[in-house]
Amino acid sequence: MGVALLPGLRVVEVAQGVSGPLAGKYFAALGAEVLKVEPPAGDWARRAGPFPGDEPHPEKSGLFLYLNTGKQGITLNLDTATGGAILRRLLADADILIYGGPAGYLEARGLGPAVLAALNPRLVTVSITDFGEGGPYRDFRGGELIAQAVGGVLYLSGDPAREPLKVGGNTIQYLAGYLGFTGGLIAYYHAAATGEGQLVEVSLMESAVFAHHYANLEWAFKGEIKRRRRDQSPTYRTGDGGYVTLSIIYRDVYWPTLTRLIGRPDLMDDPRFKDQASRRDHWPEVDAILKDYFATQKAEEFYHRAQAARMPAGYLCTPPDLLTSPQYRARGFFQEIDHPVAGRLTYPGIPFKLDEVGWELGRAPLLGEHNAAVYCGRLGYSRDDLTILRDRDVI
Amino acid sequence: MTGDGKLPLSGVRILDLTHVWAGPLAMRILASFGAEVIKVESTRRYDMSRGEAVAGPGAGRVFIYPNADPGDEPWNREARFIERNYNKLGLTLDLTRPAGVELFKRLVRVSDVVVESFRVGVMANFGLDYPQLRAVKPDIIMVSLSSQGQTGPESGYGSFGAVLEQTGGLAAITGYEPDAPTATGTFIPDPVVAALAAGLVVAALHFRRRTGLGLYIDLSQRETVTAIVGEVIMDYVMNGRVQRPMGNRHPTMAPHGVYPCAGEDRWVAIAVEDDAQFAALCRLMGRPELAEDPRFADVVSRRRSQDELDLIIAEWTRQHDHLDLMYRLQAAGVPAGAVLDGRELLADPHLKARQFFRELDQPGVGRYPVSFGGLKLHRTPAQILRPAPRLGEHNEYILENLLGLTREEILTLEGEGVIGRVPLGAVRREVETNND
Numbered sequence: 001m002g003v004a005l006l007p008g009l010r011v012v013e014v015a016q017g018v019s020g021p022l023a024g025k026y027f028a029a030l031g032a033e034v035l036k037v038e039p040p041a042g043d044w045a046r047r048a049g050p051f052p053g054d055e056p057h058p059e060k061s062g063l064f065l066y067l068n069t070g071k072q073g074i075t076l077n078l079d080t081a082t083g084g085a086i087l088r089r090l091l092a093d094a095d096i097l098i099y100g101g102p103a104g105y106l107e108a109r110g111l112g113p114a115v116l117a118a119l120n121p122r123l124v125t126v127s128i129t130d131f132g133e134g135g136p137y138r139d140f141r142g143g144e145l146i147a148q149a150v151g152g153v154l155y156l157s158g159d160p161a162r163e164p165l166k167v168g169g170n171t172i173q174y175l176a177g178y179l180g181f182t183g184g185l186i187a188y189y190h191a192a193a194t195g196e197g198q199l200v201e202v203s204l205m206e207s208a209v210f211a212h213h214y215a216n217l218e219w220a221f222k223g224e225i226k227r228r229r230r231d232q233s234p235t236y237r238t239g240d241g242g243y244v245t246l247s248i249i250y251r252d253v254y255w256p257t258l259t260r261l262i263g264r265p266d267l268m269d270d271p272r273f274k275d276q277a278s279r280r281d282h283w284p285e286v287d288a289i290l291k292d293y294f295a296t297q298k299a300e301e302f303y304h305r306a307q308a309a310r311m312p313a314g315y316l317c318t319p320p321d322l323l324t325s326p327q328y329r330a331r332g333f334f335q336e337i338d339h340p341v342a343g344r345l346t347y348p349g350i351p352f353k354l355d356e357v358g359w360e361l362g363r364a365p366l367l368g369e370h371n372a373a374v375y376c377g378r379l380g381y382s383r384d385d386l387t388i389l390r391d392r393d394v395i
Numbered sequence: 396m397t398g399d400g401k402l403p404l405s406g407v408r409i410l411d412l413t414h415v416w417a418g419p420l421a422m423r424i425l426a427s428f429g430a431e432v433i434k435v436e437s438t439r440r441y442d443m444s445r446g447e448a449v450a451g452p453g454a455g456r457v458f459i460y461p462n463a464d465p466g467d468e469p470w471n472r473e474a475r476f477i478e479r480n481y482n483k484l485g486l487t488l489d490l491t492r493p494a495g496v497e498l499f500k501r502l503v504r505v506s507d508v509v510v511e512s513f514r515v516g517v518m519a520n521f522g523l524d525y526p527q528l529r530a531v532k533p534d535i536i537m538v539s540l541s542s543q544g545q546t547g548p549e550s551g552y553g554s555f556g557a558v559l560e561q562t563g564g565l566a567a568i569t570g571y572e573p574d575a576p577t578a579t580g581t582f583i584p585d586p587v588v589a590a591l592a593a594g595l596v597v598a599a600l601h602f603r604r605r606t607g608l609g610l611y612i613d614l615s616q617r618e619t620v621t622a623i624v625g626e627v628i629m630d631y632v633m634n635g636r637v638q639r640p641m642g643n644r645h646p647t648m649a650p651h652g653v654y655p656c657a658g659e660d661r662w663v664a665i666a667v668e669d670d671a672q673f674a675a676l677c678r679l680m681g682r683p684e685l686a687e688d689p690r691f692a693d694v695v696s697r698r699r700s701q702d703e704l705d706l707i708i709a710e711w712t713r714q715h716d717h718l719d720l721m722y723r724l725q726a727a728g729v730p731a732g733a734v735l736d737g738r739e740l741l742a743d744p745h746l747k748a749r750q751f752f753r754e755l756d757q758p759g760v761g762r763y764p765v766s767f768g769g770l771k772l773h774r775t776p777a778q779i780l781r782p783a784p785r786l787g788e789h790n791e792y793i794l795e796n797l798l799g800l801t802r803e804e805i806l807t808l809e810g811e812g813v814i815g816r817v818p819l820g821a822v823r824r825e826v827e828t829n830n831d
Contacts, residue, residue: 062629233557277453
């Protein structure tokens with residue numbers, strides 16, 4: 001990579017799991033120097049799967065490998081006073097600290113906002129926690145499902161006749177990671193101009209509320225409770241075993257196109273479907289017609305046909321669909337990355353292109369891979385000192 | 396706030412051609428941290444979030460108007476539009492007309508960033524793609540937030556959030572049963588794209604500050620969704636395994652679910668991480684013996700017996716209030732969350748303490764709470780600076796102050812329909828949008 005967006009930016013990442021590491025990954029991809037600080041046992045993502053052949057190995061976790069591309073890695077035990085002192089030295093000339101973990105953790109280790117500001121007034125600290133560094137739920141236990149519950153995502157997701165349905169994967173944690181990336185950049189933009197660093201907070205609960213807004217708006221403006229509903233973006237099984245999703249088709253802008261696409265122009269004259277409100281009122285009938293229709297269709301074929309008619313429709317893509325997608329191939333989205341232990345694997349890339357500049361993923365660090373380079377090369381410890389630090393459980 | 400009271404992005408001017416959700420939300424974030432964001436629409440084609448020019452039958456139910464009343468100017472009253480666009484200035488310019496394009500280029504000369512989310516090709520049709528903008532202002536930053544990127548065989552396709560969930564790989568792992576993938580119901584790709592896109596603009600501003608160079612960023616919303624299921628892709632790459640929906644369950648935690656509570660449509664989520672938390676849950680249920688029961692004593696057994704376990708837990712939760720359960724479980728160290736609805740979110744003590752919602756005084760509409768939180772910068776907190784713009788509200792202000800047009804010139808533009816404040820009838824507009 002000849003040019004980069006953020007060269008020379010120094011990021012220290014004290015974060016495990018998904019959110020903080022995702023933010024760090026994007027900084028690294030844009031050319032920042034990201035130093036990942038792991039406890040001696042490693043980021044817990046190293047112990048989470050997927051693993052090749054389902055054989056756990058700290059250097060082979062798909063979650064860890066994906067989220068930590070392009071970083072340098074050291075181990076440091078922040079539960080020791082020596083560990084805390086070393087981190088303070090690393091932060092003295094850093095631009096951004098990404099913290100991800102329990103609220104109050106840094107403060108309890110003598111690394112609270114006031115200490116950090118005295119140490120390095122320009123430092124931007126991005127804290128990504130479950131509930132934030134303050135507020136009555138600060139010390140609640142969280143995680144993906146809990147964030148989706150208290151953030152109002154769950155109430156809107158799923159079948160109205162059943163229990164609320166979790167949005168799959170680690171979606172809110174990823175969203176929080178992107179927010180952390182953005183918040184860190186805004187604060188750094190300020191720090192670079194004024195010399196003033198600050199604390200930037202992102203929480204999973206607030207990220208989950210950020211992830212919708214329908215529920216609060218319906219209540220605030222109309223006094224109505226927004227419920228789960230099926231007509232908003234229904235999914236249909238197709239004859240070839242695939243799935244098609246449509247979106248807000250009851251709206252006037254899409255209904256005529258839909259009736260043409262499914263060969264039912266007669267529906268345009270049907271009084272039950274004469275306007276968008278009545279189409280929503282008669283949703284079960286619309287739903288039944290579509291269910292029958294799609295049972296005779298092929299998913300990907302319908303997707304292309306609908307899109308050609310300028311109707312936003314989707315078909316269900318699983319990982320093999322994505323890895324062989326002509327669109328993804330043309331964009332060069334997937335990247336091959338070699339790793340000394342995990343080997344050469346295909347990774348999802350970065351979802352944007354930068355004209356004339358580039359991004360580069362690099363590989364994830366091995367546990368403690370850069371201990372010697374950082375402790376000896378940068379901080380001036382000797383090899384013998386490293387042995388002491390290792391023996392005393394500092395690294 | 397800093398000594399000189401400046402927000403981080405003050406002095407940055409952004410021309411915002413995005414519509415619906417992802418782009419407008421991203422630009423609202425930047426506006427809340429001080430950027431001057433000019434939302435550019437036209438009377439022929441305005442942001443679809445504004446809803447309809449003439450409220451059709453039942454519009455009060457389909458759209459979100461105050462008290463379900465579309466009023467005389469429904470396009471200035473939609474809640475989603477207001478929430479996604481406060482803090483911006485509003486300009487109308489018909490970019491299908493040479494006079495509109497010319498004025499836009501003059502604005503580009505005095506701006507830093509142009510962001511758009513049209514269908515691929517629309518900006519080029521206007522004569523406003525990146526090479527043409529760069530010819531006008533060499534260091535302009537341009538960001539395109541399209542459905543699938545500017546290149547590739549499917550680049551001309553459009554989408555809403557629910558479609559992106561399918562085509563990006565999120566729907567494949569969302570659903571009650573392994574063979575029933577489903578859309579989330581919340582169009583979650585939009586806020587995810589917004590969270591990333593806002594940062595990319597700032598990254599480009601850093602780059603320009605350092606190098607003096609502009610930049611073009613071509614984001615794919617579909618790829619952004621795939622990027623948030625990275626481990627699912629890695630599992631396929633490593634093992635050939637296609638992960639399926641697992642409802643509310645977790646691959647290694649049990650119990651992990653959403654349980655019914657007293658009242659209508661009331662639920663509590665419980666996610667037990669370890670044996671100690673399980674024992675605490677059993678004590679609260681008044682069933683301490685379950686923690687020793689061979690069916691549930693260790694996590695592997697619990698995972699195996701989770702159908703049975705879920706029934707036992709539901710029997711207990713059903714008798715209690717969901718908020719009460721959250722507090723009691725959390726006090727005992729068990730991760731639990733009441734499933735909150737819209738009213739409860741607005742009343743939630745934690746969100747209140749963190750000022751997640753703030754009241755916005757929207758002229759002609761009223762005072763309503765809007766989302767404000769998500770990014771808490773302690774020294775330079777986000778601000779509510781102005782309400783969402785009415786269509787064309789700042790035409791005079793922008794054309795006079797930024798471009799130096801005279802009153803007469805502005806009146807002529809208005810007469811020719813290049814600018815305006817009223818949508819051209821109840822236009823059935825062709826869809827050029829990417830999201831809901």
